[in-house]
Amino acid sequence: MTTKLFGEPVRRREDARLITGRGRYLDDIGAGALAAAFVRSPHAHARVLDVDVEAALDVEGLVAVYTYEDLTGPMAEPLPVLIPHPQLHAPRTGYPLANGVVNHVGEPVVMVVATDRYVAEDAAERIVVTYEELPVVVGVDAAREARAAVHEDVPDNVAARHHQETGDVEPALAAAPHTLSFTQYIERSACMPLEGKGVHARWDADDASLRVYSSTQASTSVRAAIAAKLELSLDRVEVIAPDVGGGFGVKIVHPWPEELLVPMAAIRLGREVKWAEDRREHFISSAHERQQRQEITVGYDDDGRITALDVHVWHDNGAYTPYGIIVPIVTATQLVGPYAIPVYRVVVESVFTNTVIVTPYRGAGRPQGCYAMERTMDRIADDLGLDRAEVRRRNLITPDQFPYDHHLTFQDGRPVIYDSGDYPGLLDKLVALVGWDEAGALRADARSRGKMLGVGMALYVEGTGPGPYEGGHVQVLGSGKVLVSTGLTSQGQGHETVFAQIVASELGVPIEDVEVHTGDTRRFGYAVGTFASRAAVMSGNAVALAARGVREKAIRIAADVLEANPEDLEIDEGLVQVRGTPGASIPLRTVAVLSNPLRYAFDEAAKQATQFAKAGSDDKPPVAEGDAPGLEHRDYYSPIRSTFASGAHAAVVEIDPATWEIDVVRYAVVHDCGNVVNPMIVEGQVHGGVAQGVGGALYERMAYDADGQLQNASFMDFLMPYASEVPDIAIDHQETPSPLNPLGIKGAGEAGVIPGTAAIASAIEDAVGRRITSMPISPTELYDLMRNETAERTQASLQTGVPA
Amino acid sequence: MKPAPFRYADPRSLDEALDLLSDETGAKVLAGGQSLLPLLAMRLAAPATLVDLNRVPGLDTVEATGDGVRVGALVRHARLLRQTPDAQAAARVQPLLARATANVAHPAIRNRGTTVGSIAHADPSGEMTSVLALTGGSVTVATPAGRETVGWQDLFVGPLETSLAGGAVVVDAFFPALPERSGTAFAEIARRKGDYAVCGAGVVVTLDEDRRVSAVRASYISVGLVPEVHDLTEAVAGEPVDSADWAAAGALARTLVDPDTDIHASADYRRLLVGVLTERTLADAAAEAVQRSAA
C-alpha cells in the first residue's frame, strides 16, 4: 500500500484556515442577531429580594428582559445533574436564572436581549437587584469546618462521600515497617480557552424547527438537553459546534444556562439571538478545577516498597454539582498511577463552596492524584535516604503483570484494569532523557552561577477513551470525494487531520480526497463528546471501522464488475485493482456511482449506473437483499473499558536565592499513548499540556477573597504562562499498543498537564530543601517559606546541607 | 465588556482638541488607548466624549538636545527603541528612557501606547512615571489658557491621578539629560515577561572627579502610590566606585520604601526586591558612570 498515512507527521489540515482568520467561530455567526447580556450576582451568597427592571425599559433598542418568573415548564426546574452517582447524596444544581438564592458571584439573575451587545449591557446596567447577603464559604477548609452552609439543607457542606478500598488498610498500616502521614494542598485554576462559551439560536417558525450553534464539546447532548428543557421533539432541534477556540473541559459541561435561555428567547421572539461570553463572564460564571486538601498516610518497607496507602481527599466542588463527582472519582482512582499498591483506601469528601462550579479541566482530577502519589514517593525516598527514581522503580507494576487489575471502579463505572504498558521502560527513558544521574553536575554548575538547582520527576497513568461509544460515517461520492463524519466535536486538536489519516489509510485513498466533519447533529446524531482524551480512541476507531465497511463493499462491487475474486483486490490511491494485474482496475469513484442503481442520469458519470447501462442479472433485485444503495457505511466503536496511557515527566528548576524567582530550565517527557496516529500532533498536545502544567505549578490560581470575590478575573491578573514562561520540552515516545481497540491507540489529549505540579514541586523541594506542601507556588510564597523558621526541612537537605 | 455610549471626535489641531475638551463635560483624551480602552470596556470609566489626539499634527517628535529629551504626545513606546537617529540621540542624552521602555509591556502594546499617555495615566506600576521622577522631568501642559510646564513633583497626586485639569492636553514630556560623570540603569522583576513589574528599580549614580561616589538616587515602580525619588547617597558617599558597598545602598533603600501587598506579592517581598534590584542596578549604573567619566 503506498497510501500509508497512519503514523506519519502529516501537517494539520485545519491550520491554514484557523491561523489565517478563516475559521468560523461562534461570534462569526449571525451578524444580524439580537444580543443577550446577563445581570449576574455580585455576591457570593445572597437571597434575591427584588428585581427591578423599570429603569432599563426606556433604553432604546431593548427587546426583552427575562427573570426566573418568566421561565416555565422544565425551564423553571433546576438544571440537570448530568452524571448521577449513588455516593453523590446531596446533588445540587442552579436554575437557568436565579430562583431566590445565588450561590456564587457571577450566577445569572436576569437575561437582557437587545439589538446589540452594547445596548444589552446598557440596559443590564440599569437593572436593580436587591440582595440580602448570606454567610459565605470559600475554600476547602472553610467548607470542611462548616461554620456556614452553602446550601441550607446541606449543613456539613458535603455533597458526596466517595469511598473505595482494595483491602483492609488499618491492619496493613499497623504492620508496615515504616509509616508517614502528611497533608498537602493544591489550588484552583481553569481551562481558559481563548474563545469563551457562546450560543446562537435561530427558530424557523414555518418549519417549527430550531438550529443552535454552540461553542461546545458535546453537541449531541446539548441538542437532547435543549429538546427536553424547551419541550421540543428531538427531530425539530439541530445543534452544531462550529470552529471552537479551545475547550479543555469547560465546554463539556452542558446545558449551560445560556445554552437554554438563548434558544428560549429565539423561539419567544421569533428572532435570531446570540450570546458570546466575555472574559470576565468566563472567569466568574463558567467552571474551575483542582482545589483539594489531601491527607495521606503511607506504609512501606525498608526498601521503600509501599505496603499500604490511605488517602483522604477534601475536594472543593464549588456551588453546584452538575457534572456529578467525576473529578474526585478520577483523583481517587488514578492516584495509584503506575504503582502496585497492595492495599489502598481512598475517601473523598466533595464539598460545596460559594464559588464557581468545579468540573473537568484537562487532566480532570489526575493532576491532583498524581501530586498525591508522587509526592508520597518523594517523602518515602527522603525518609529512607534513597534516590527518588529508585523508590519509584521498586514500586512499579512490571510489564508481565498486564492486564493489571487495581480492583477499583473508574469514572465510567468500569473496573480500573490497565490494558498494557511498560512503566520501567518509561522510567529508564526519562532518567536518560533528563540526565537524572548527572544532576550533581548540574547542581554544581548552577551553584557556581549563584543559583540553586533541583530536579523532580513524576509518573502517571491516564485512563483514556472511556465509552459508552462513538460512531463514524464514511461515504464515497461519485466525484471521488470521501466524506467522513463523527458526532464528537473538535476544539482545535487536529481531528480533521487525524481522522482523515485513519480513513485514507484504511480505505486506500489520497488524504486530499477526504473531508472530515465533526460535532454537527445534522450529519451524525449519536455521539457522547470530546473529553477524557477519547476522540482518537473512540472516533478514530469508529471511523476506521466505518472505512473498513466501505472498503468491503467497494471490493464486493468491484469484484463483480472486474469479474475477479474479492480476495485478489486491493485499493490504493483511490483505485480498486487486481493485485499484480495492471489494467484490471476500476476507480473507487466509479464504484461509488455503480453502488447506487439509478433510473435518472443527471450527469455523465451517473449514466453508468442507469438501468439500461448496467449489465445485471435479471433474477436479482438491483439492490440486493440486506444491501443498501450508496458506497457508505456507518459503524460504532464501544469499548469494554478505558485504555490506559502512561508517561513520565521530569523538571529541572533553577532558583535565584536573592529574588526566589523560579525558572524551569529543562523539562523532559516520555510519553506512551499506544500506536501513534500522528506524532507531530501528539507532540503538540504534549507541549500544550506541559504549558498548562507549568501554569498550574507556578502561575495560575483563582484568587478568591474571603467574601467570594474573584480578585484576578482578567488576563492581567490571572497569570497564564506566555511562551516566554514555557520551557523547551524534550520528548521521547514509547509505544505500547492497546489490545482493546482495533487501532491499538490510547488517548493523548490530557497527558501533558498531569504530572507538572508534582514534578515541579519535587524539583523546587530538591533545590531549596524545604518541604513544598502547597501548590502552585510563587516567588513571594517561596520567600515566605524560606524565612519561616518552623518550615519543615527535607532529610536530604539536613544531611547534605543544601545552601538554603 | 462593552463600553457605555460615548461620542468620539478626532480633531485636526491642538486648538480644536482643546476646544472640544473644554466644551464637553466628561471628555477624555485618547492617545494609544492601551490603558483607556480596557477601562472603557470594563465600564470603569465612562467619559461622554473621547477626543482622539491621533490626527493632531506636530505631536510625534523626539527631540534630543544637550539639556535633555523631549518626547511628543504621540510618540509610541516602540519609537524610543528603534535604531533611528532621533532615538539613538535620545539614548545618548538620557539612556534611562529607552532602558526602562524596553520593559514596558509587549511589542504590540508598545507599538500603540505612548510615553506621554503612560505619564498622564499616572500608574505607579508603569515605568515611565518613575523615569520622569528619577530624571527630574516635567510635562508641558496645554489648556485654552495657554501652556505651562509642570514638574513631576506637582504632577502625580495618587494612583491613576494627576493634578491636571480635565480639559488639559499634555503635549510633551521632558526628561533632563543624564548629568556628567553619571550612569544609570533599570531592572525589574515581573511574574511573566512583559507584565507590569512586581517591583522595578531605576537608579542614577554620579561620581566625583576622583571616581568616588558623590550621589545615588533611585526610584521604584509598583512600590508606593506615586513615584518617589530616594536619595541613597549616604550609604556609599565618598566610596571609591570600584569598592562601593552597593549592598549597603540596597539595605538603605529597603528602609525607605513603603510597598503594598497585593495578590502577586507581599509588601515584604517587594521590599526584598527593592534591596536586590538596587544593589544590582547600582553596579551597572556605576560601570556606566565610570565609562562616561573616562570619555
Ligand SMILES: Cc1cc2nc3c(=O)[nH]c(=O)nc-3n(C[C@H](O)[C@H](O)[C@H](O)COP(=O)(O)OP(=O)(O)OC[C@H]3O[C@@H](n4cnc5c(N)ncnc54)[C@H](O)[C@@H]3O)c2cc1C
Ligand atoms: C497587556 C498590557 C500590558 C501593559 N504593560 C505595561 C507595562 O508593563 N508598563 C507600562 O508602563 N504600561 C503597560 N501597559 C500600558 C501601556 O503602556 C499604555 O500604553 C500606557 O499606559 C498609556 O498610553 P496610551 O497612549 O495607550 O494612553 P491611553 O490609553 O490612550 O490613555 C491613558 C490615559 O491617559 C490620558 N492621556 C493620554 N494621553 C494624554 C495626553 N497627551 N494628555 C492628557 N491626557 C492623556 C487618557 O485620557 C487616559 O486617561 C500595558 C497595557 C496593556 C494593555
